[in-house]
Amino acid sequence: MRMKTGTCSLPLLLALSAASSIPAPARADAPAAAAAAAASAGMVSGEVRKVDRDAGKLTIRHGPLASLNMPPMTMVFRVRDAALLAQLKRGDRIRFVADRVDGAFTVTRLEADE
Ligand SMILES: [Cu+2]
DSSP, X not given: OHHHHHHHHHHHHHHHHHHHHSOHHHHXXXXXXXXXXXXXXXXXXXXXXXXXXXXXXXXXXXXXXXXXXXXXXXEEEEESSGGGGTTOOTTOEEEEEEEEETXXXXXXXXXXXX
């Protein structure tokens, strides 16, 4: 127990002293940078296999989707905003966010992967 307390409190003290030594401007930017990183971390890479504008559906070969507990696969998603499909074509590389909406796997955000 003594060991555990010692190893836990020392890093905490170091972290606190490091934080207080950061100049004010850098500290003010940190939350925004962290939020941006978190947002892009939720995006998953994929490749468009089929675009079905009439049905508002998109077939994507996607990488691991941790949020939905899915391994890489090719599958059909609903698309929440059909306007997202307008620019897409088979073979496009994309980054997207998928969620379960009314029980259906649905793309809620999508952008081109440059
Ligand atoms: Cu899947």
